[in-house]
Amino acid sequence: MKKLILSTAALALSASFAMAQDVVRMGTEGAYPPWNFINDSGEVDGFERELGDELCKRAELTCEWVTNEWDSIIPNLVSGNYDVIIAGMSITAERDEVIDFTQNYTPPDPSSYLALSEDVDLTGGVIAAQAGTLQAGYVAESGATLIEFATPEEAIAAVRNGEADAVLADKSFLVPVAEEDADLMIVGPDVALGDGIGMGLRESDTELRETFDAAIQSMKDDGTLNEMIKKWEVASTF
Structure with missing residues (x-):
């Protein structure tokens, strides 16, 4: 119960962020099923689409999806082409020197x-x-x-x-x-590689990172995240 109360309080941070920014742009590769891919309707689909939509719902954020090739996905985040990377990206010390990460939303995938x-x-x-x-x-x-x-x-x-x-x-x-x-x-x-998969953000976007951290934690606490991981078979559960 204490964790749930803390998560709910942290999610309240999203209100002020949402007032400052109308739309949060979610950057993904769209070419790595089942994590993310483009479906027959030409839309982003997969585990991370479902996860990202749920996180935005819990954080009361309006989000839109942007696709970007993998080899330039971090530079285009830093340059402002989108606000978040959610693309099966492992958390590493090397990447953390350039961008910031939320807590992991899956354990390390073998x-x-x-x-x-x-x-x-x-x-x-x-x-x-x-x-x-x-x-x-x-x-x-x-x-x-x-x-x-x-x-x-x-x-x-x-x-x-x-x-x-x-x-x-x-x-x-x-x-x-x-x-x-x-x-x-x-x-x-x-x-076994990396420290799990997380959302990448610009280092200056501390409030947005905290908002998504709280949303991820709320999904861990109520079991929703593990259910989603099992559905898409992307990794072991927490």
């Missing part, structure tokens, strides 16, 4: 390798990853040869065409791919 056979060399072979991700950084330090791509789909295509031995990405993203393609399989051990 990363996995996807390949065409089980006997690939994961430590000395050629491994594909999306540029600017934790997985790319991990591969670069692992001894394997890293090749980076702008999108996760391109990284998977590199495995299919023999350009790479395997791809490393979030397990929740790769498992459906393996289930739909009989030639691809999850191989090797899972890799």
Whole structure:
């Protein structure tokens, strides 16, 4: 009960913020299912769309969605093209030097390798990853040869065409791919990276961060967040 009271009080911060800013622009990639993707109607969909809409509702904020390519998603936040990143972004010390983060809204999602056979060399072979991700950084330090791509789909295509031995990405993203393609399989051990997934904000937007922090906490406290995580199968629950 104490947590719920504290969360309710913190959510009240949103009233003054909403008066200062009419619309909060939510930036996402729109290309990383089930976290975020563009549906057949051309709209942002997925776990983070449902989560973001619920957070904005609880914080009494009017929000709109903006898509941006992954490799420039942080610079475009800093330059003001949108106000929040909600795009499966892991909280890291390196990113935290440039932007600020809310508390995590999922625990760390295991990363996995996807390949065409089980006997690939994961430590000395050629491994594909999306540029600017934790997985790319991990591969670069692992001894394997890293090749980076702008999108996760391109990284998977590199495995299919023999350009790479395997791809490393979030397990929740790769498992459906393996289930739909009989030639691809999850191989090797899972890799634990990062401190969970959070919303990224400009360091100057302290009040907005506190508002979303309170909304995230309220969803943790009443169990709604865990239900949403289970529905979309994006990570383990809290």
